[in-house]
Amino acid sequence: MTVARVFTREQFYELVWSKPMTHLAKDFAISDVALHKICRKHGIPNPPLGWWAKKAAGKKVKQTPLPEAKPGAPDRITIADGEFGRESANLAAARERARIQASEGDDNEAAPPHPFVDRTIAKLRKEKPSDIGLMAVSEGGLIKCEVAPRSVDRLAVILPRIVRAASLQGFQLVGGEGSAHFKSETEVIGFSISELVSREKHVLTDAERTKEEAWQRKRDLAARRNGWDSVFFDRPRFPEWD
Template sequence: MLPDQLTRRAMYDLVWSKPMTKIAAELGISDVALKKICDRHRIPTPGRGYWARKESGQPVKQVRFYATADPADEQIVIHGPPAPRSPAVREAIEDHRKRHVVRPSRPKPIEFEPVEPVRIIHPSIARTAQALRRAKPGPDGAVSASGEGECGIEVGITSVERVIRILDALARALEARDLALHAEGRLMRTGIGRDTLTFALIERTETRPHIPTDAELAEEERRLRRNERNARLGLWEYGQKRAYPETDTMRTGELGIRITDQYVTGARRVWKDGKTQRLENLIEEIADGMLLYLAGVKARREEHERWQQEWRLQEQRRALARAREEREKRRQEFVGRLAAAAAEISQLEGFLERMQPKRPGCPGEVARMLAWAESRIRVLQASLEPQGVAAALAEQKLFPEADDLADPPRDGADPA
């Protein structure tokens, strides 16, 4: 006997029509296996006590049915021994077999007209062209050229010759404007002097639900049956994955060029295929756009340099102000020491003048004190001599002829 097949909707209607123990018995499986099937196919089921409350007349709530995006969830295959079935179960199974849901075909990527291969390739992209033509496509049908001296391209195998033609035309258009295309492994670069920009050629991709093949569905069914058998034996496996991916990444063949850095306000940085235009027809516009973009990069750099220069000037002025403040303190201390010396001379001279009449008969200690006072006056007077003061001032740079701590003049202003 063939295994029973139902749709998710049919199974949903069954499990909400009567207790799952009765439905499981009619299908020839256990109620635990039926619950696992419903969970695996994301079918809501009645909770514990639902049927008891319903039979007693209490209000109950039925969980709403929702469709899923995965076609594999729509097919439910039940393997069980032959058993008598109720009319409702037989009707649901027969209805499914009559209508038998047909899986949709795999979506195809957008097709572009074939492109004649470029024979004479611009030297800046020759290594990229060689790598793309020799590359073997990966699982998603993409090839890449992102090694040393290559342009950082990853596109579908069917777009290779079109990409080479676009890169060749762009390299020649940039060369006509005195710009060079530099392949740098993961990106491309062009520039004028110190001002550069990086850009990339990219292909738009789409993520679509994976449509499993018959072989994948059979493998998934075998995996589920193996898990059920292991569960009955108390063997649990963790980290298992479905036999096929949830989604596929589709290469659309739609290409675009994007400037990837040096954001310039108001300048265009993306060119791509559209409904009525192709990237090949935008090459001259792209080259002109990059030239304009570089002018914006230059203006941005010059503005940044002006800002840096002004910041450095302000920092210099602040440092000079701190140095002048420190010098002013040292000036005050220097003049204060000279004033203190002059005041001390006046005090000592007044003292000696007062003691002079009594000096002939003074004891030895007093005489020696007076002699010291006279010596002290000579030392202090020597420290106030203009030549000595000038030498000390020059050494400490307190009053230089050319003030090296004066603020620098601003651009266009005469120095004070």
């Protein structure tokens, strides 16, 4: 269960003008009505009726600029996300209602605390990042998460809102031997948070390049003197990925 995606107003504005609202709504697995409502809440203009048809026909179209945010308005937009394909109609409808409610919340609005959320966040804060920069928890009684350190504070805000939205639809967050999951009288839904990582090959900084070149000169000198014993052990190490 993929849970939420977070955007700035500028990022969401670009998305709204990148494809028809009906298509974008399907990407988020919510209705286009809900998507329009989120746009209105955050003051984001969207293409008027017929705009995409005119553009497809090669006609000149005008894109409405993004206005300044209203004073006090949240600077982040949270879209609770997921897929309906393998769910019953009732569960899909309940999930969409919960998803819309989670997405409509104000980022500055505090949701009631939950012990599973509190324990999960506390555990994440103690974890060390893996070689790809993510911290993971999956023990019993915790929400299964794999996120970057910079996302933990954001997660501490999002998770209580998701739990609250789910509870309004009759789903409670429960634990056991496995990780926490949502459960109603008739349905059980697995629940996890996974953050995607985009990595780029590390490019040596000027200081790192200076160290590497110094080692190469030392290596070349050792080769001329047949003194290879310790040269390779002295080679400076740099990260492979950023």
